[in-house]
Amino acid sequence: MxxxxxxxxxxxxxxxxxxDPGPDAAQLRELVETSLRVPDHGKLTPFRIIGVDRQTGRVLGERLATITATHSPNADAATLDKDRSRFDRAPICLIVVARLIDGHKIPAQEQLLSAGCVAYNLLLGAQMLGFGAQWITGWPAYDRDAAALLGLADDxxxxxxxxxxxxxxxxPERPRPTFDSTYREWQP
Ligand SMILES: Cc1cc2nc3c(=O)[nH]c(=O)nc-3n(C[C@H](O)[C@H](O)[C@H](O)COP(=O)(O)O)c2cc1C
Structure with missing residues (x-):
């Protein structure tokens, strides 16, 4: 193809x-290395990737559930179970981390977009290697206690x-945006 x-x-x-199976060590290395070939204004490399396999994902999920229970003492069992299984659903989860330098001459938005390209490359590369993948976020992407759990710095x-x-x-396939619905020529 x-x-x-x-x-x-x-x-x-x-x-x-x-x-299962997920990528073996050689496929994972190839996938990650090719995914790092992104546009990067200022060559800041404003990203890194953290791998979480199913086993460590269970530990991570348990700790996320603890954060939820601390923030929301009335959280029900289903909510806590959902947190427990956030990182053990697939053979591996690759966490793309953006490092955003505020006040840099390269705007933070552009740094974020470079990191987003890494995430998209991972999706594409996974498909090219014959795997399936999905980009998920949810509250752990926006919570500083979860960030600390992942070992992220403040930025x-x-x-x-x-x-x-x-x-x-x-x-099933979903309806997709089309050329006609999204493309217009600029009119002076
Ligand atoms: C930044 C971002 C965050 C997303 N977060 C979630 C999520 O938390 N849960 C979810 O079901 N889909 C999420 N999605 C959507 C899926 O990744 C995916 O796009 C969707 O399942 C549609 O599939 P498609 O990529 O084939 O269009 C997110 C997508 C993006 C770009």
Whole structure:
């Protein structure tokens, strides 16, 4: 399949329908290395990636549930269970971390976009390697206690949890934006 055909078929696979096997060590290295080839104004490398496999994902989930229980002592069992299973749904989760330098001559928005490109490359690369993947966020992406749990510095943000594995089956396509619905020529 050539690259444009692959882009035409790009899609996510629901993270809870991603099963073993995940990428082996060589595939993971190749996926991560190719995903780092992003546009980067100022060559700041405003990103890094943290890998969480199913086993460590369970530990992470348990600690997230503890944060929820601390913030919301009345949280019900379903909420806590959801937190417990946030990082063990697929064989591996790749957390894309953006490091944003405020006040730099390269605007923080541009740094964030570079990190976003890494996340998108991971999705595309996963599909090219024959895997499925989904970009998830949720409260742990926006909570500083969760950030501390992940070992993030004050200027770092978890912008994408890329769940990755073998698709368990086909999932229905969704309606897509089209050329006609999104493209206009600029009129002076
Ligand atoms: C920044 C960002 C955050 C997202 N967070 C979630 C999320 O937390 N939960 C979810 O179900 N989908 C989330 N999505 C959407 C999925 O990644 C995916 O785009 C969606 O399932 C549609 O599939 P598609 O990529 O084939 O269009 C997010 C997408 C982006 C770009």
């Amino acid at each position: 050539n690259s444009i055909d692959l882009l035409k078929q790009r899609r996510s696979h629901p993270s809870r329908q991603l099963i 770092e943000h978890a912008i994408a949890f890329i769940h990755l594995g073998t698709p368990a089956g086909e999932v």
